[in-house]
Amino acid sequence: MDETIFGRALTELRDVAAGSLAQAETGRLIVVSNRVAPIEEGQPTAGGLAAGVLDALQTMGGLWIGWSGEISAEGSRILPEKQKGKIRLQTLDFAEADYQQYYRGFANSALWPVLHYRSALARFSRSDYAGYRRVNELFANAVADALAPQDVVWAHDYHLLGLAAALREKGITNRLGIFLHTPFPAAAVFMTIPVHADLARALCQYDLIGFQTESDRRAFEDYVLREADGHLLPGRALMAFGRVVRTGVYPIGVQTEEIREQAEPPADCPQMARLHRSIGESKLIISVDRLDYSKGLNERFLAYERFLEQNESRRGSVTFLQIAPPSRSDVETYREIRLELEREAGRINGRFAELDWTPLRYLNKGFARQMLMPMYARADIGLVTPMRDGMNLVAKEFVAAQNPIDPGVLVLSQFAGAACELKAALLVNPHDPDEIAAALERALSMPLSERRERHAEMMAVLRRNSLTVWRDRFLGDLKGRA
Numbered sequence: 001m002d003e004t005i006f007g008r009a010l011t012e013l014r015d016v017a018a019g020s021l022a023q024a025e026t027g028r029l030i031v032v033s034n035r036v037a038p039i040e041e042g043q044p045t046a047g048g049l050a051a052g053v054l055d056a057l058q059t060m061g062g063l064w065i066g067w068s069g070e071i072s073a074e075g076s077r078i079l080p081e082k083q084k085g086k087i088r089l090q091t092l093d094f095a096e097a098d099y100q101q102y103y104r105g106f107a108n109s110a111l112w113p114v115l116h117y118r119s120a121l122a123r124f125s126r127s128d129y130a131g132y133r134r135v136n137e138l139f140a141n142a143v144a145d146a147l148a149p150q151d152v153v154w155a156h157d158y159h160l161l162g163l164a165a166a167l168r169e170k171g172i173t174n175r176l177g178i179f180l181h182t183p184f185p186a187a188a189v190f191m192t193i194p195v196h197a198d199l200a201r202a203l204c205q206y207d208l209i210g211f212q213t214e215s216d217r218r219a220f221e222d223y224v225l226r227e228a229d230g231h232l233l234p235g236r237a238l239m240a241f242g243r244v245v246r247t248g249v250y251p252i253g254v255q256t257e258e259i260r261e262q263a264e265p266p267a268d269c270p271q272m273a274r275l276h277r278s279i280g281e282s283k284l285i286i287s288v289d290r291l292d293y294s295k296g297l298n299e300r301f302l303a304y305e306r307f308l309e310q311n312e313s314r315r316g317s318v319t320f321l322q323i324a325p326p327s328r329s330d331v332e333t334y335r336e337i338r339l340e341l342e343r344e345a346g347r348i349n350g351r352f353a354e355l356d357w358t359p360l361r362y363l364n365k366g367f368a369r370q371m372l373m374p375m376y377a378r379a380d381i382g383l384v385t386p387m388r389d390g391m392n393l394v395a396k397e398f399v400a401a402q403n404p405i406d407p408g409v410l411v412l413s414q415f416a417g418a419a420c421e422l423k424a425a426l427l428v429n430p431h432d433p434d435e436i437a438a439a440l441e442r443a444l445s446m447p448l449s450e451r452r453e454r455h456a457e458m459m460a461v462l463r464r465n466s467l468t469v470w471r472d473r474f475l476g477d478l479k480g481r482a
């Protein structure tokens, strides 16, 4: 890099670090994400992003802009604001074509598989990408309408990689940050997206890009340095596409105290009574995942089958409860995995079930969080084995829901972002059914003292990296308080 560019970069970097702090501190927070939390209480949350952002915004308030979840015959449109506690919620309906090309198409058929290292499943089309850009502009219009000079914008996830670029084109100079909830893959994998350079240029219009783990951050940095002619600056900043962009690692967390409270339901809760009655004294293994190929459900079913094969004495006294609400059902790969799982669940039950024992209970529906937490608490094992996952909040919720006197054991994929923090879980390779089967047996026979030690170690990490810390660290850095 020549000295002039380096000098300019350093000056810009100093500006970012010093920040127009006074400005940002008085401005409002505008959060933008494709998915927002349901307005009505007690509904199942559609994934970790909505759950996490809702909790993070509930205490501090702000404007939250996102998709209503509706497709409108009247075309894409911005709806009137609603109030949800301290949060002002501004939602958008999508036109059918926008939904198809942006959400079902580019976001979930091209970006999602590649970000999860599954390029072979990716379906790319130029028209989907055009739709993706169009919807990013639509979101930018909604933000621009609401934006005051001192506001900061916090965008979330792979749906909005182009939001900052669309805002900058409108001349907007506010602080703009994005947090990526998914993994960021190795450069060679990211480059299988035909428009990777365009995406990287757009991403660099943000002032701050947040990642779940250091390896995700490094992968992005590596791509920018090697493929986008970027330069490294002090303090995890990069000079690329003529701008300074900062990067950081902010693992999303959970509210441990609230979860523990929810984990102890009222004694007369009818649904929990049903679960207790039907499980009886059986050991309970629980998994909770959106029905997504990244979650490793099929591989997990096979690992459980292996466990039953290898541990005859456990048959009849262990139940595996898999909760798997349908997700993105109009994307073909998601329809395929659903059929495959139904077949596998039927086959495994057909092979091992007895008159009074169903080894695998596969529920294709979602539950409200108030119901999930007591189920986690009742379980002896939380089995969380995604092939790749940005974080996986279920893993963290499972640990937080446990009774510290007699905690269950977490069996966790080494490829979930959560594995970087929950090192006291039994870490497994989700591609290896024998390793998962052995971990299940080890968890079931683990002495109480070891269970307590592992649980205490993980709780200490969860308390340290809470959801509030995630939010405050990201916003602090975005506003310039490095």
Ligand SMILES: O=P(O)(O)OC[C@H]1O[C@H](O[C@H]2O[C@H](CO)[C@@H](O)[C@H](O)[C@H]2O)[C@H](O)[C@@H](O)[C@@H]1O
Pocket (backbone or CB within 6 Å): 035, 046, 047, 048, 049, 050, 052, 157, 158, 181, 182, 252, 327, 328, 389, 390, 391, 392, 393
């Ligand atoms: O909005 P959907 O298409 O229905 O999908 C639900 C969400 O899935 C993904 O969640 C991610 O965020 C979690 C919280 O940070 C993280 O723990 C998990 O590993 C990620 O997969 C997706 O990234 C969200 O945008 C979706 O809303």
Ligand SMILES: O=c1ccn([C@@H]2O[C@H](COP(=O)(O)OP(=O)(O)O)[C@@H](O)[C@H]2O)c(=O)[nH]1
Pocket (backbone or CB within 6 Å): 044, 045, 046, 047, 048, 049, 051, 288, 289, 290, 323, 325, 365, 366, 367, 368, 369, 372, 391, 392, 393, 394, 395, 397
């Ligand atoms: O029936 C369900 C299934 C899941 N969840 C919640 O959805 C989130 C899933 O987040 P995670 O990070 O594990 O995965 P994602 O679905 O975001 O990929 C967690 O907070 C779960 O408690 C829920 O409320 N009801």
